[in-house]
Amino acid sequence: MTNPLLDVAGQPAELPRFADIRPEHVTPAIERLLADADAALQQAVSDAVPADYHALSAVLDVAVERLRRGWGAVGHLQAVADTPALRAAYAENLPRVTEFYTRLGADERLYAKYKAVAASPAAAHLPAEQRKALADALRDFVLGGAELQGPARERFAQVQDRLAALSQTFGEHVLDATDGYSLVASAGQLDGVPADVLAATRIDGSEDHKLTLHAPVYMPVMQYATNRALREQLFHAHSTRASELGAPAFDNTATLRELLELRQEEATLLGHASYADVSLVAKMAASPGQVLDFVRDLARRARPFAEADRDEMEAFAARELGLLDVQAWDRAFVSEKLKQARFAFSSDEVKQYFTEPRVLDGLFRLVETLFDVAIRPGSASVWHDSVRYFSVERGGEPIAGFYIDLYARSGKDSGAWMDDVRQRWQRPDGRGLQLPVAHLICNFAPPVGALPALLTHDDVITLFHEFGHGLHHMLTRVDELAVAGIAGVEWDAAELPSQFMENFCWEWDVLSHLSSHVQTGAPLPRALFDKVVAARNFQSGLAMLRHCEYALLDMRLHLEPDAAARVAAIVDEVRAEVSVLAMPAFHRYLNTFTHLFDGGYAAGYYGYAWAEVLSADAFSAFEEAGLFDPATGRRYREAILEVGGSRPALESFVAFRGREPRIDALLRHQGMVPA
Ligand code: ZN
Numbered sequence: 001m002t003n004p005l006l007d008v009a010g011q012p013a014e015l016p017r018f019a020d021i022r023p024e025h026v027t028p029a030i031e032r033l034l035a036d037a038d039a040a041l042q043q044a045v046s047d048a049v050p051a052d053y054h055a056l057s058a059v060l061d062v063a064v065e066r067l068r069r070g071w072g073a074v075g076h077l078q079a080v081a082d083t084p085a086l087r088a089a090y091a092e093n094l095p096r097v098t099e100f101y102t103r104l105g106a107d108e109r110l111y112a113k114y115k116a117v118a119a120s121p122a123a124a125h126l127p128a129e130q131r132k133a134l135a136d137a138l139r140d141f142v143l144g145g146a147e148l149q150g151p152a153r154e155r156f157a158q159v160q161d162r163l164a165a166l167s168q169t170f171g172e173h174v175l176d177a178t179d180g181y182s183l184v185a186s187a188g189q190l191d192g193v194p195a196d197v198l199a200a201t202r203i204d205g206s207e208d209h210k211l212t213l214h215a216p217v218y219m220p221v222m223q224y225a226t227n228r229a230l231r232e233q234l235f236h237a238h239s240t241r242a243s244e245l246g247a248p249a250f251d252n253t254a255t256l257r258e259l260l261e262l263r264q265e266e267a268t269l270l271g272h273a274s275y276a277d278v279s280l281v282a283k284m285a286a287s288p289g290q291v292l293d294f295v296r297d298l299a300r301r302a303r304p305f306a307e308a309d310r311d312e313m314e315a316f317a318a319r320e321l322g323l324l325d326v327q328a329w330d331r332a333f334v335s336e337k338l339k340q341a342r343f344a345f346s347s348d349e350v351k352q353y354f355t356e357p358r359v360l361d362g363l364f365r366l367v368e369t370l371f372d373v374a375i376r377p378g379s380a381s382v383w384h385d386s387v388r389y390f391s392v393e394r395g396g397e398p399i400a401g402f403y404i405d406l407y408a409r410s411g412k413d414s415g416a417w418m419d420d421v422r423q424r425w426q427r428p429d430g431r432g433l434q435l436p437v438a439h440l441i442c443n444f445a446p447p448v449g450a451l452p453a454l455l456t457h458d459d460v461i462t463l464f465h466e467f468g469h470g471l472h473h474m475l476t477r478v479d480e481l482a483v484a485g486i487a488g489v490e491w492d493a494a495e496l497p498s499q500f501m502e503n504f505c506w507e508w509d510v511l512s513h514l515s516s517h518v519q520t521g522a523p524l525p526r527a528l529f530d531k532v533v534a535a536r537n538f539q540s541g542l543a544m545l546r547h548c549e550y551a552l553l554d555m556r557l558h559l560e561p562d563a564a565a566r567v568a569a570i571v572d573e574v575r576a577e578v579s580v581l582a583m584p585a586f587h588r589y590l591n592t593f594t595h596l597f598d599g600g601y602a603a604g605y606y607g608y609a610w611a612e613v614l615s616a617d618a619f620s621a622f623e624e625a626g627l628f629d630p631a632t633g634r635r636y637r638e639a640i641l642e643v644g645g646s647r648p649a650l651e652s653f654v655a656f657r658g659r660e661p662r663i664d665a666l667l668r669h670q671g672m673v674p675a
Pocket of ligand 1: 465469498
């Protein structure tokens, strides 16, 4: 009996037989792949494998990459075509796979072998991309505590375990505190709330509604409910979640304090001054000081625009709504009314112009023009009828491929993402060059009846964003697994290619070709386009300043050695320094800030704006030369997309732009240009 999952892993040139993979294939395949990877690890650290880059790679990378591809296919199917049996098979194998990778990353013998490779005379003659891969591997071992000895090593492991447990607790408290609250409201109290929210919250057999703190209920109530007391009540509940002002069982105050203390201890053990320093080792930003300067500079520039946004909102509230003292629980409501008054258009109207075939075709033509490729339909085994496969070619030769799965359905995770099926790799096992293949996954509303699916403008942006990640993965020319495509790219630069593509969705010359009314075939009217663009920057000053507040708070909490003891004071200091909006004293947003305490964003929140500076500045080169300028497209492709993680992101940026990144384009795109 053949196991299609083992075929996935065993035949690097073939595409996975997704349609044939069944839950019962998972455990036997993963057991086999894990056993092979484990055997490869034992061999790699033995004397049988010399301290030579290629010898080590041929044994270890080949086996680990097979495991990665096989397990990747399982994880992918679990995310896009879940069934109870598949979920059970995934859950059964996840701990074993995690255990293997943890052991691999902490193996002292393997670290010693890599060090011996780096110290060997041959290392100096390795191609640059292999030297970068080797340096990254050594760096990750050091950050994982591989240099520590004796009690420090033991303590480091304890700290890691405790940090993982605390992060999980933090996240669970947020979920439980959110789930633990509800408020019954009569229909009469919900004046202004959209009909779909009313329908979703109605209590069976009753005229009343059950309101919760989950975003699909909380946000529209705050935006639309005319009942001010109700908004205040919900806002209070929302902003005291997981704090000492809410249920004691879910209070995160001590959890986040201990997280900060232990992160500082981890940094000290690793020989760094702060956790912020540790976080930045593998990022593009050079130092915490550089990040602080960046965030404060951005805050200073955004401030006048944020003040104008605030003043406009408050004046509108007083004039049109008779609201003279706008409070925190009024802001979303007032802003929504102001937005409607200023930019009256419905996203439903815009949607009629973006049919899926037209948008996809327009996106492909743009990519073909800019990056000198051809995108052709191909055939492949897929996990759902609506999924398509395309081949990317240059000069008649395939260079990559991708699956595209656009529509929401049950059994599919929400959101949108790019994932790799396999990476570009000059395989050391004699199987030649492996071409990259990507998954592009979205959750758009499926077509209804005979008409094509309609995309909102936000959907179009999402598609371009994920395609940008996909291009980074697929157009790479790097042959080394660990630094090809998106692999090995600094975390705070990884959104450059994705956000770069988003910019095209705000250009008339692009959108007019991407749009075609579902009934009449007419392109998007210019007047409607202008409204969409004007609404883009609605309250962008306030949004930017809020981002700066979070980023500065994150950095200071992870930089100052006594931060754990001064959390509340630092929150107040940052707010006083940055914010232009007063917040009530009960507001405890840090207690639910999962990005920092149960996510990968600790001392990294600034990365959103950081990458946007890069993407906006990169795009401005196209604004200068012409949006479809092939020469600029070629330089962007060669300097940024093709090199992936094989060199520092700053070098790649400078190679493209001829200088270091500047903030001007970001400010201009956001409408924040000083008068
Ligand atoms: Zn992204």
